[in-house]
Amino acid sequence: MFVLDSRLQQDTVSIGDFPLCRLLLMNDANYPWFILVPRREEVSELFQLDAADQLALxxxxxxxxxxxxxxxxxxxxxxxxxxxxxxxxxxxVIVRRRDDAAWPAPVWGRHPAKPYDAKQIDEIRAKLRLVLTEDFHFGGES
Structure with missing residues (x-):
């Protein structure tokens, strides 16, 4: 049974699911920062996925x-x-812009996380509803 790591659960907002992966939004409004987590039990390395799941990821x-x-x-x-x-x-999967808070350095540990408010999360979900394919299922609505 798939269980999301407690740190990911604490630091993110769930957006929904692709056929393989759960899509999360890092709760840091400094960057549009998304995380895909394969919904497979006890997998820590890419090579632990079977070939079909590697391709799907x-x-x-x-x-x-x-x-x-x-x-x-x-x-x-x-x-x-x-x-x-x-x-x-x-x-x-992190969107980077030349004017973001950490450019051109990595985002990790550069600035304290700036949590999204509910309206911002709803706006991101609305943008994604317009562009994500029909094999994506939204969940975790605020």
Whole structure:
């Protein structure tokens, strides 16, 4: 049974699910920062997914990055799977702009997180409703 890591649960807002991954929004309004988590039990490394799930993860990551780049007018997309603090396999998909709070440095630890308010989260969900494919299921509405 899939269980979301407690740190991810604490630091994010759930947006919904792709066929493989749960889509989360990092609760930091400094950046449009999304996280994909494969809904598989006890997976910490990409190679622990079977071949079909590996392919699905890359497809979902790539499609999300492309969608976010256009939707949020990114200058650059940062995509990474690190897992040094949270071992559960997860993929960061971060919209970067030349005028963001950390540009051009990485977003990690640069500035204190600035939590979203409910209206901002609703606005992000509304933007995503216009662009995410029909295989995405929204959940976790505020």
């Amino acid at each position: 890359w497809r979902e990551t790539t499609a999300l990055a492309e969608t976010l780049k256009d939707t949020f007018r990114a200058d650059k997309m940062n995509v990474a799977a690190l897992g040094n603090v949270v071992s559960q396999l997860h993929m960061h």
